[in-house]
Every structure is written in structure tokens, then in C-alpha cells.
Amino acid sequence: MAYETIITETRGKVGLITLNRPKALNALNSQILAELVSAVNGFGADPGIGAMVVTGSDKAFAAGADIKEMQAISYVDAYSQDFFVGWEEFTRARKPIIAAVAGYALGGGCELAMMCDFIIAADTAKFGQPEITLGVIPGMGGSQRLTRFVGKSKAMDMCLTGRMMDAAEAERSGLVSRVVPAGELIEEAIRAAAKIADFSLPSVMMAKEAVNRSYETTLAEGLRFERRLFHSLFALEDQKEGMAAFAEKRKPNFTNR
Numbered sequence: 001m002a003y004e005t006i007i008t009e010t011r012g013k014v015g016l017i018t019l020n021r022p023k024a025l026n027a028l029n030s031q032i033l034a035e036l037v038s039a040v041n042g043f044g045a046d047p048g049i050g051a052m053v054v055t056g057s058d059k060a061f062a063a064g065a066d067i068k069e070m071q072a073i074s075y076v077d078a079y080s081q082d083f084f085v086g087w088e089e090f091t092r093a094r095k096p097i098i099a100a101v102a103g104y105a106l107g108g109g110c111e112l113a114m115m116c117d118f119i120i121a122a123d124t125a126k127f128g129q130p131e132i133t134l135g136v137i138p139g140m141g142g143s144q145r146l147t148r149f150v151g152k153s154k155a156m157d158m159c160l161t162g163r164m165m166d167a168a169e170a171e172r173s174g175l176v177s178r179v180v181p182a183g184e185l186i187e188e189a190i191r192a193a194a195k196i197a198d199f200s201l202p203s204v205m206m207a208k209e210a211v212n213r214s215y216e217t218t219l220a221e222g223l224r225f226e227r228r229l230f231h232s233l234f235a236l237e238d239q240k241e242g243m244a245a246f247a248e249k250r251k252p253n254f255t256n257r
């Protein structure tokens with residue numbers, strides 16, 4: 001499929017999606033949302049793909065939802081369309097998605113990065129929820145996900161003052177999993193995704209599902225959920241292969257069965 005606001009490529013078993021609205025610093029409009037969801041669903045359905053990377057440009061991962069597109073929306077339009085609900089489809093992806101963030105990840109850009117499974121940041125990355133400066137609040141999950149990532153105090157600070165956090169602070173506070181020099185960002189993210197894609201896909205998908213469940217439920221229910229998934233993995237040939245390979249001191253050959 002031909003896209004206008006994103007570029008899709010494959011690198012081995014990794015699907016790479018690059019946000020590509022350079023003139024608007026990758027501001028997230030309805031077209032980019034539709035294309036991103038289509039690309040993620042496409043890679044999701046492709047048996048040759050085991051993990052994805054979403055990235056932007058050196059200057060901006062994404063500078064937020066498209067302010068010019070939103071500007072004239074009325075309350076009744078926003079409510080009737082359930083504006084931004086479309087992003088929920090992005091979060092339904094079952095294969096892992098790594099956000100590779102350089103430059104600005106602001107507002108919806110920060111929120112999109114947090115919808116991915118983890119964030120690898122360039123040392124140039126800047127995160128923020130500046131919606132308050134526009135007379136609104138985060139609408140793509142910022143007040144909820146940022147609080148779960150960094151805790152109430154820092155999330156309040158970010159959402160109420162609109163200030164930006166640099167990559168070092170983002171790593172310190174648990175928003176990002178690693179920080180790398182800007183020139184190495186894409187390769188590092190692809191390396192991480194390729195590593196994941198080499199594991200048994202059903203176990204990778206269940207690991208993602210289990211970690212995500214921890215946000216949604218009590219510890220007791222989450223532990224039970226994890227244990228049931230764990231039990232189910234013993235039905236896989238890949239569990240037998242993985243453990244046999246360990247015992248035989250060789251590399252496993254996973255077949256996703």
C-alpha cells in the first residue's frame with residue numbers, strides 16, 4: 001500500500017515505520033493515524049515479521065497531535081466522533097513495537113511513544129505534555145500512561161507546567177528503557193527488535209500481553225493470568241525446542257509452533 005505520511009520498510013524480520021511529515025514535525029493528523037494503524041496491522045498479519053520499530057526524524061519523533069487540524073473542532077464534534085479513540089486500535093497490536101525517539105516527542109508524540117511497548121531514546125530526545133499551554137490537556141493517554149511510567153509527582157509537573165524532559169531525565173524516571181547516541185538510534189532499535197523477532201513469536205506475544213495486564217488488574221489476578229499463560233506455553237513445540245537447546249548447549253531453532 002502506498003502511504004503519504006509514513007514510510008514502511010522491512011529489515012529482516014523487523015517492520016520499520018518512519019513518520020514522515022517533516023514540514024509539520026510529524027504532527028499527528030487523521031491521515032497519519034490511519035496510515036500508521038494500517039501499517040501496524042499489515043506487519044501484524046505478516047508471518048515474516050516478529051517485531052516493529054516506529055521512529056520519526058532527527059528533529060522530531062512527533063511534535064504532537066496536529067494543532068491546525070484540531071483548532072476548529074467543536075465540543076459536539078469531538079464528543080460525537082469520540083475524537084482520538086482511533087488511537088486505541090494502535091494499542092491493540094499484538095506484536096511488540098519499539099519507539100525509537102530522537103528530537104521532540106511532545107503531546108501526542110510522547111503519547112504515541114508511550115503506546116509502544118518500550119522506548120529507546122536518542123540523547124537528543126525531548127519529551128513533554130505541553131497541551132496545557134494550548135488551553136487543553138493530554139487526550140491520547142498522557143495523563144494516564146505518563147503517570148504509570150514516571151509516578152504522580154513528575155507526571156503532574158509535566159502536565160501542569162508543560163515543561164520538557166531531556167533524555168537523561170526520561171531514563172532516570174523510567175519513561176525510556178535506554179538512551180543511545182543519536183547516530184546509533186535506529187540501528188540500536190532495529191537490533192533490539194531483531195533480537196525479539198528471533199524468539200518464539202507466541203511466547204513474545206504472551207510476554208507482551210502479560211506485562212500489559214499488570215497495568216489493568218490487581219496483583220493477584222495478574223499473577224494468576226501470568227501463570228495460566230505460562231502453563232499454556234508448555235503446549236508449544238518451541239518450549240520443547242528452547243529447553244532442549246539449552247540442555248544440549250546449542251542455539252534454539254524456533255518455528256513459532
Ligand code: CAA
Pocket residue numbers: 023024025027028063064065066067068104106107108109111130131134137138139140141142
Ligand atoms: N501541529 C501542527 N503543526 C505543528 C505542530 C503541531 N503539533 N508542531 C509543529 N508544527 C509545525 C509548525 O506550525 C511549523 O509549521 P509552519 O512552518 O507551517 O509554520 C512547523 O511544524 C515547524 O515548527 P516550528 O517552526 O514551530 O519549529 P521550531 O523548531 O521553532 O519549534 C517545537 C519546535 C518546539 C516542537 C514547536 O513546533 C512546538 O511547540 N510545537 C507544538 C508542540 C505542542 O504543543 N504539541 C502538543 C500538541 S496538542 C496534543 O498533542 C494533544 C494531545 O493530547 C494528543
